Amino acid sequence: MRNSKETLIRPVGAPDSISRPIVTPLSTAVAFASRTPDELDAQYEGREQGFTYAREGHPNASVLAQRIDALEGVTGGIVTSSGMSAVFAALAGTLSAGDHVIGGDQLYGRSLRLMKEDLPRFGIETSLADPTDANAFAKAIRPNTKAVLVEVVSNPTLRVADMDGIAKLCALKGITLMVDNTFTTPRAYKPFENGADVVIHSVTKLLAGHSDVTLGYVAAKDAVMQKKIYDFAVTTGMTASPFDCWLAERGLATFDLRFERAQANAVSLADHLATLEGVKRVIYPLRADHPDHVRADAILGGQGCNMVSFEVEGGRAAANALARGAEGIAFAPTLGDVGTTLSHAASSSHRALTPEAREALGMTEGFFRVSVGLEESAALNAVFTQAVQAATEV
Numbered sequence: 001m002r003n004s005k006e007t008l009i010r011p012v013g014a015p016d017s018i019s020r021p022i023v024t025p026l027s028t029a030v031a032f033a034s035r036t037p038d039e040l041d042a043q044y045e046g047r048e049q050g051f052t053y054a055r056e057g058h059p060n061a062s063v064l065a066q067r068i069d070a071l072e073g074v075t076g077g078i079v080t081s082s083g084m085s086a087v088f089a090a091l092a093g094t095l096s097a098g099d100h101v102i103g104g105d106q107l108y109g110r111s112l113r114l115m116k117e118d119l120p121r122f123g124i125e126t127s128l129a130d131p132t133d134a135n136a137f138a139k140a141i142r143p144n145t146k147a148v149l150v151e152v153v154s155n156p157t158l159r160v161a162d163m164d165g166i167a168k169l170c171a172l173k174g175i176t177l178m179v180d181n182t183f184t185t186p187r188a189y190k191p192f193e194n195g196a197d198v199v200i201h202s203v204t205k206l207l208a209g210h211s212d213v214t215l216g217y218v219a220a221k222d223a224v225m226q227k228k229i230y231d232f233a234v235t236t237g238m239t240a241s242p243f244d245c246w247l248a249e250r251g252l253a254t255f256d257l258r259f260e261r262a263q264a265n266a267v268s269l270a271d272h273l274a275t276l277e278g279v280k281r282v283i284y285p286l287r288a289d290h291p292d293h294v295r296a297d298a299i300l301g302g303q304g305c306n307m308v309s310f311e312v313e314g315g316r317a318a319a320n321a322l323a324r325g326a327e328g329i330a331f332a333p334t335l336g337d338v339g340t341t342l343s344h345a346a347s348s349s350h351r352a353l354t355p356e357a358r359e360a361l362g363m364t365e366g367f368f369r370v371s372v373g374l375e376e377s378a379a380l381n382a383v384f385t386q387a388v389q390a391a392t393e394v
């Protein structure tokens with residue numbers, strides 16, 4: 001009779017090795033075998049550490065979550081399938097029908113849609129307020145207000161929220177403060193050190209940094225709240241792909257270096273754009289002409305991050321010429337990539353608005369947002385000289 005190693009389909013696990021890999025192995029297993037029901041009890045009851053079924057957690061997600069936890073100064077955060085699933089897990093995992101949540105009025109497009117269209121369908125009341133003014137949030141509070149969701153720097157207008165004022169208000173009223181820290185990253189802003197209860201990331205962006213994964217992260221300071229968010233994410237199947245987690249962990253290894261370089265390039269590009277003929281205005285939080293630069297200095301610790309927005313004269317034809325003229329720069333609706341990307345609110349994130357409504361937000365046809373990457377700074381600035389020139393020649 002042949003022994004079981006030859007006859008059974010899955011007789012062995014990993015090969016024996018006294019040494020360990022220096023890179024986290026990619027673990028695609030959906031299920032994890034325990035030895036006995038007692039051991040499984042111990043795992044489910046938290047007496048032993050162990051995985052059971054990948055939707056509930058898997059090694060690559062755990063390693064990545066712990067790396068981001070360390071950056072945010074928290075424990076127990078989870079990785080989800082996208083930034084949006086992290087936003088939804090935070091809100092839907094902790095709120096119930098009849099509760100009210102206030103969001104920043106310039107939130108990421110899909111977060112805005114969630115507030116306006118989806119949460120109300122489930123009986124969760126929502127309203128929006130200007131996050132640069134804590135008083136606007138104070139006025140929006142209702143007796144049933146349970147949570148506030150804000151981004152520190154708005155997209156694509158790069159306004160800086162009154163985080164201290166909003167945090168004070170939330171603490172005073174016992175409201176859960178949820179901060180989407182995607183744009184700022186823990187390098188520029190540490191929400192938990194500044195009164196946040198929940199931190200959310202689109203890991204897709206700067207943390208992973210290479211535009212090849214879609215992932216989210218959410219952590220709550222309070223363990224009971226974290227458990228609610230975790231259970232909701234597991235129940236609704238927000239599982240992150242192990243391969244995406246593995247790539248993101250690899251990306252995260254260079255996050256600090258990428259952040260430094262991208263930010264230095266952004267400072268330079270913002271100042272360069274301001275010197276170009278045909279550029280009507282440049283928006284960068286550290287510039288003296290930015291409406292919130294004093295607050296940016298105070299709360300972002302002198303970091304302006306990697307996003308720069310600017311406006312050129314002219315309509316759609318000028319915008320087309322600019323995008324075409326920016327040779328080698330991807331005209332694409334994302335941010336935080338190693339390469340610089342260019343996006344245009346009127347034809348992407350804010351296309352659903354009427355031209356008048358966009359105009360009111362300052363997003364004309366000539367308005368562009370740049371996610372600055374890691375190129376050589378002088379070369380990058382030269383591409384924008386050429387692009388702006390092309391726009392002015394229309």
Ligand SMILES: *Cc1c(COP(=O)(O)O)cnc(C)c1O
Nearest residue numbers: 082083084108180182202204215
């Ligand atoms: C991109 C983004 C999201 C959504 O993240 P996905 O990973 O694309 O789902 C949420 N918030 C902000 C601020 C973002 O930039």
